[in-house]
Amino acid sequence: MNWSDIYWRNTLFFIGTAIATVVLVPWYIWTQGLTWPLVAMFVIGSAGTCLSITAGYHRFLAHRSFHMRPWVKNLFLLFGAGAFQSSAIWWASEHRRHHRFVDTEQDPHNIREGFMHAHIGWMMNKSGPTSRMEFAPDLMADKWIMLQHNYYVPLAIFMGFIVPLGIGFAIGSPMGGLIFGGVARVFFTNHVTFFINSLAHTLGTRPYSDKQTARDSWVMAFLAFGEGYHNYHHVFAADYRNGIRWYQWDPTKWLILSMSWVGMTYRLRRTPPAEILRARLQNEQIRLVHYGMSPETVAALKHRVEEAQARWRQLKEDYRTVKKDVQTRSLDRLARMKADMKVAKLEFHLAWKQWSVYRRALASSPRLAPSYS
Numbered sequence: 610m611n612w613s614d615i616y617w618r619n620t621l622f623f624i625g626t627a628i629a630t631v632v633l634v635p636w637y638i639w640t641q642g643l644t645w646p647l648v649a650m651f652v653i654g655s656a657g658t659c660l661s662i663t664a665g666y667h668r669f670l671a672h673r674s675f676h677m678r679p680w681v682k683n684l685f686l687l688f689g690a691g692a693f694q695s696s697a698i699w700w701a702s703e704h705r706r707h708h709r710f711v712d713t714e715q716d717p718h719n720i721r722e723g724f725m726h727a728h729i730g731w732m733m734n735k736s737g738p739t740s741r742m743e744f745a746p747d748l749m750a751d752k753w754i755m756l757q758h759n760y761y762v763p764l765a766i767f768m769g770f771i772v773p774l775g776i777g778f779a780i781g782s783p784m785g786g787l788i789f790g791g792v793a794r795v796f797f798t799n800h801v802t803f804f805i806n807s808l809a810h811t812l813g814t815r816p817y818s819d820k821q822t823a824r825d826s827w828v829m830a831f832l833a834f835g836e837g838y839h840n841y842h843h844v845f846a847a848d849y850r851n852g853i854r855w856y857q858w859d860p861t862k863w864l865i866l867s868m869s870w871v872g873m874t875y876r877l878r879r880t881p882p883a884e885i886l887r888a889r890l891q892n893e894q895i896r897l898v899h900y901g902m903s904p905e906t907v908a909a910l911k912h913r914v915e916e917a918q919a920r921w922r923q924l925k926e927d928y929r930t931v932k933k934d935v936q937t938r939s940l941d942r943l944a945r946m947k948a949d950m951k952v953a954k955l956e957f958h959l960a961w962k963q964w965s966v967y968r969r970a971l972a973s974s975p976r977l978a979p980s981y982s
């Protein structure tokens with residue numbers, strides 16, 4: 610390691626917030642006790658800044674996966690600064706670079722260079738790319754984004770430390786406010802985000818693509834406000850969702866969706882289900898052939914699943930169209946269509962189950978599984 614390569618501002622900040630959290634939190638609880646308002650400051654502050662990063666910096670600015678009213682965007686820029694993860698334009702540009710060059714030397718936090726490099730090391734090293742903005746020319750045209758960039762440091766200090774200190778004053782504990790709403794919250798939210806670059810490229814499954822290291826993990830999703838479905842995200846980065854099933858923990862998706870109900874966000878982009886299924890089947894097709902199944906059998910099975918899904922979706926769409934047309938619809942026709950739809954759904958589920966039986970049986974084989982673990 611070369612000492613002159615160390616980016617001291619970041620390094621001292623990361624070490625400083627870590628030591629301050631580890632020392633000050635127990636000291637404060639030991640001497641002053643812990644009160645509910647301080648817990649609330651930590652929880653609400655963490656949720657607010659984390660969601661500003663996940664929904665604002667990440668899914669909106671880096672990926673443009675939905676639209677947002679300008680005043681809502683400015684709120685995200687304001688609270689995002691308080692997360693101490695650099696300006697939005699730098700964050701979004703580096704993240705786009707990560708997506709484009711994932712797992713290569715040009716990936717700013719390439720996991721192949723080690724866990725610690727991907728987690729935090731890349732930000733403590735000056736020898737990275739010279740321009741941190743080259744992947745975000747569209748964002749440079751936005752005066753508010755540039756304003757946040759130009760005044761990032763005072764804005765971050767104000768939102769990250771001065772505001773919690775002020776709230777602390779209001780509730781009778783300025784030091785408590787600074788520790789729980791400021792230092793400890795910054796330390797926590799920073800590492801939650803950093804884990805996406807390190808752990809989400811190390812632990813979990815790869816349902817949609819084995820070609821890169823990003824992984825899906827519900828544990829990471831729980832920790833990082835839905836960002837843990839990282840394999841899906843790397844394949845379908847333009848989708849505003851990371852957890853696509855209703856039961857998958859993705860508070861960022863729920864926030865964006867609920868904001869659309871009141872017009873704060875709009876034109877939310879979703880990947881069509883047929884495309885998602887195709888990616889998954891293609892990925893698993895390679896595995897099944899690798900596990901020893903005949904390529905012809907796998908191709909026929911895959912075709913059956915895709916056909917069944919397409920038929921079911923088409924019937925659903927036809928049903929909706931007929932139901933809307935009050936002039937021509939009849940109860941008989943609707944009942945018949947509904948029955949066809951149910952049969953098509955069953956056929957799809959059956960085909961998918963058959964596919965899954967082979968996938969699970971072969972994936973659990975101890976001889977074969979490790980190459981894809």
Ligand SMILES: [Zn+2]
Pocket residue numbers: 707805806810823839843
């Ligand atoms: Zn990634």
Ligand SMILES: [Zn+2]
Pocket residue numbers: 667671672704708842846
């Ligand atoms: Zn991304």
